[in-house]
Amino acid sequence: MKKEEFIPKVNDALAQEFEVEIEEITPDADIKETLDLDSLSLVDMVAIIEDMFEVSIKNQEIAQVKTFNDLYDFIEGKINE
Amino acid sequence: MNNRVVITGMGIYSCLGYNLDDVRQSLFDGKSGIIFNPERKELGFRSGLTAKIDMPDLKGILSRNQRVYIPEQGNYAYMATADALKNAMIDMDYLEDHEVGILYGNDSSAEAVVKSVDIMREKKETTKIGSGAIFQSMNSTVSMNLACLFKLKGINMTVSGACASGSHAIGLGSLLIKWGLQDCIVCGGAQEVNPYSIGSFDGISAFSTRENDPTKASRPFDRDRDGLVPGGGAATVIIESYDSAVKRGAPILAEICGYGFSSNGDHISVPNVDGPVRSLEMALREAGVNIRDIGYVNAHATSTPVGDKNEAKAIAQVFGDLKPEVTSTKSMTGHEMWMAGASEVIYSMLMMKNHFIAPNLNFENPDEDSAKLNIPEKRVDKHFDMFLSNSFGFGGTNSTLIVRNL
Numbered sequence: 001m002k003k004e005e006f007i008p009k010v011n012d013a014l015a016q017e018f019e020v021e022i023e024e025i026t027p028d029a030d031i032k033e034t035l036d037l038d039s040l041s042l043v044d045m046v047a048i049i050e051d052m053f054e055v056s057i058k059n060q061e062i063a064q065v066k067t068f069n070d071l072y073d074f075i076e077g078k079i080n081e
Numbered sequence: 082m083n084n085r086v087v088i089t090g091m092g093i094y095s096c097l098g099y100n101l102d103d104v105r106q107s108l109f110d111g112k113s114g115i116i117f118n119p120e121r122k123e124l125g126f127r128s129g130l131t132a133k134i135d136m137p138d139l140k141g142i143l144s145r146n147q148r149v150y151i152p153e154q155g156n157y158a159y160m161a162t163a164d165a166l167k168n169a170m171i172d173m174d175y176l177e178d179h180e181v182g183i184l185y186g187n188d189s190s191a192e193a194v195v196k197s198v199d200i201m202r203e204k205k206e207t208t209k210i211g212s213g214a215i216f217q218s219m220n221s222t223v224s225m226n227l228a229c230l231f232k233l234k235g236i237n238m239t240v241s242g243a244c245a246s247g248s249h250a251i252g253l254g255s256l257l258i259k260w261g262l263q264d265c266i267v268c269g270g271a272q273e274v275n276p277y278s279i280g281s282f283d284g285i286s287a288f289s290t291r292e293n294d295p296t297k298a299s300r301p302f303d304r305d306r307d308g309l310v311p312g313g314g315a316a317t318v319i320i321e322s323y324d325s326a327v328k329r330g331a332p333i334l335a336e337i338c339g340y341g342f343s344s345n346g347d348h349i350s351v352p353n354v355d356g357p358v359r360s361l362e363m364a365l366r367e368a369g370v371n372i373r374d375i376g377y378v379n380a381h382a383t384s385t386p387v388g389d390k391n392e393a394k395a396i397a398q399v400f401g402d403l404k405p406e407v408t409s410t411k412s413m414t415g416h417e418m419w420m421a422g423a424s425e426v427i428y429s430m431l432m433m434k435n436h437f438i439a440p441n442l443n444f445e446n447p448d449e450d451s452a453k454l455n456i457p458e459k460r461v462d463k464h465f466d467m468f469l470s471n472s473f474g475f476g477g478t479n480s481t482l483i484v485r486n487l
Binding site: 017018019036038040041043044046047050051 | 144208
């Protein structure tokens, strides 16, 4: 799946789960700030991505992800592993 | 220290209504909250009878990150507690600046456990369970959630005493205030209504199977009772030292003047007579009141054959020739279990404040023990200034509260 194809799906799923307006999710926005994530809700975000792409994500991997752009790149890398 | 302990606020979310006014009206009208739920039969229940209660929608009131940790009964408890605090004229600023505690009755949180195990078995990966499950599935889930949501800074724990949990929570809270260790405590009880929580209870043939007539199924003290009907929701009372209430200018509704407790030291599910008698006598002793002043007894009576029989014997033994009205509000609500001790204090308070005793529905024919009590099947319009409320539970735990009108 190409990045352009999965980005809207990821944004939709995260906006719905974390109850934010879809417009707030922009490529350079900080994920934790935008979605109001703490250490617990981060677990839920990871589970959503794992389920959506049938991948497995380690804690230290997701720690590198700061912005939504980082997340899209990270997902692309995971899909191509 | 020997502080007087008063009730300054109440809130309830029950099958009789989702606020105090609606509940009072249901009690006055003798309206049953029991229905037949066919979904239970699909799960293999012997009985599809249950109290009807809708889940409140807290979206828009609490954030996603607050709601995700709250189990079913926690939603009810949030609603009841928000109302009770408002009723007591306690706002968030007061809670920020004072050490208000919480002692809440709860003795299961099954749905979150069942769902977690289902995910674990299917996905073989614990991270898929999600972040809310651990907090939703602990017995202390209600007190932990409410303590965070309402910024409570005093004592913070759950009381698990089976079907007497809510009553013990109020009783224990009253002791902490009496002894001067706390000025104000949020007390109450919550009970989940989902089928996962009570399938095992249904499995031991404890529930009424009078499914063709749901509102007739819960019939405490009646000769033809055949078991209890499970119910639930949540009830909260704000208890406080008299001095604190006066200082705040709070509405002082009533005084908790006696708490009695005991353990049967006997069978795990079959109650006896001696244990409850000792609980009633202790409450009377602690209250230091004249038993003649008790104008109403809210019985534990759940509509089981042995439970009601032994409670009737205990009440008759303690009250002797005195015949205050005795009713079980479970005839309308079913058995609200962990919540019951708290909700029944509120039901009794609403009756005391509004000069009536709600009917003991379906009390058509007494048995040899209930015949010795004064059990009205119709509403009684009368004024009373003191009531006694019993709550008993599995393992032989007993709690009795005596409350005086102020």
